[in-house]
Amino acid sequence: MVNPIITAALTGPVATKADNPGLPGSVAEIAANAKAAYAAGAAVIHIHLRDDQGNMTVDLDVARRTVEAVRDVCPGIVQLSTGGLAFAYEDRMKLVEAKPAMATLNPCTMTFGAEEFRNPPKQMMELAARMIELGIKPEVEIYDTGHLGMMMGLVKKGLLLEPLQVSFVMGVKGGMTGDPTLLAYLVRELPPNTSWQVIAVARANLPMTTIGLAMGGNARTGMEDTLMVEPGKPAISNAQLVERLVGVARSLNREPAAVAEVVERLKLSPELVG
Numbered sequence: 032m033v034n035p036i037i038t039a040a041l042t043g044p045v046a047t048k049a050d051n052p053g054l055p056g057s058v059a060e061i062a063a064n065a066k067a068a069y070a071a072g073a074a075v076i077h078i079h080l081r082d083d084q085g086n087m088t089v090d091l092d093v094a095r096r097t098v099e100a101v102r103d104v105c106p107g108i109v110q111l112s113t114g115g116l117a118f119a120y121e122d123r124m125k126l127v128e129a130k131p132a133m134a135t136l137n138p139c140t141m142t143f144g145a146e147e148f149r150n151p152p153k154q155m156m157e158l159a160a161r162m163i164e165l166g167i168k169p170e171v172e173i174y175d176t177g178h179l180g181m182m183m184g185l186v187k188k189g190l191l192l193e194p195l196q197v198s199f200v201m202g203v204k205g206g207m208t209g210d211p212t213l214l215a216y217l218v219r220e221l222p223p224n225t226s227w228q229v230i231a232v233a234r235a236n237l238p239m240t241t242i243g244l245a246m247g248g249n250a251r252t253g254m255e256d257t258l259m260v261e262p263g264k265p266a267i268s269n270a271q272l273v274e275r276l277v278g279v280a281r282s283l284n285r286e287p288a289a290v291a292e293v294v295e296r297l298k299l300s301p302e303l304v305g
């Protein structure tokens with residue numbers, strides 16, 4: 032088995048400091064959390080933006096400042112989210128102009144808890160094409176089995192280049208549940224040489240990321256995915272969650288992949304890596 036790529040998802044599109052005071056709430060706090068998560072073993076830093084008042088934002092200037100701030104404090108690979116529930120797709124897609132090494136690509140629209148997660152096919156394909164132009168590696172987020180077919184359609188159209196980097200997102204209300212049999216099916220359907228990970232939210236976080244690691248996948252954690260380190264006990268930091276996941280990987284005899292290895296395996300553009 033290759034070394035697992037550990038991703039730290041520092042903040043998400045829903046929770047705020049009111050839900051857990053350990054969540055980063057400014058560009059500087061995101062950078063500090065990235066540095067600590069990198070030191071704990073994360074090679075990739077997945078980011079939803081916060082402005083300096085702590086608000087969720089898709090402001091391109093904040094995106095540029097965030098990419099730079101993280102690159103200044105650690106070598107972790109910046110992966111900007113183009114997701115989010117509160118913003119228009121047109122505003123979300125322009126975030127790739129901040130030129131992170133990676134960015135998310137969500138192939139399908141869906142219900143997301145009490146919200147709607149809009150990813151209209153035409154603009155989603157424009158975003159995929161723009162990522163190719165800019166040399167940005169998409170992280171394709173699969174929330175349900177049908178999303179996989181959509182992803183393979185993008186490969187056929189030349190809008191996604193191999194090696195693919197895929198996340199199976201489990202536990203979102205409106206998407207698939209954290210069920211190992213679903214994961215086994217999805218992994219079997221992937222093209223050879225695909226790099227994949229489990230993103231599992233809330234209660235599914237620890238068991239499903241552990242199962243993904245045991246199956247040879249990569250894994251993600253962080254306060255976007257879970258605010259709790261165990262039932263009833265809030266996580267104190269992103270680094271704490273990364274340390275725990277790295278401990279799980281090591282107990283399975285899997286050493287987290289270093290940044291240089293991730294750049295090589297995912298064929299990232301070296302000039303976009305800090």
Ligand code: KMH
Nearest residue numbers: 043044112113114115135
């Ligand atoms: N919280 C994620 C599961 C993205 O980052 O592109 C949904 C999301 C996607 O925000």
Ligand code: ZN
Nearest residue numbers: 043112114255
């Ligand atoms: Zn996200």
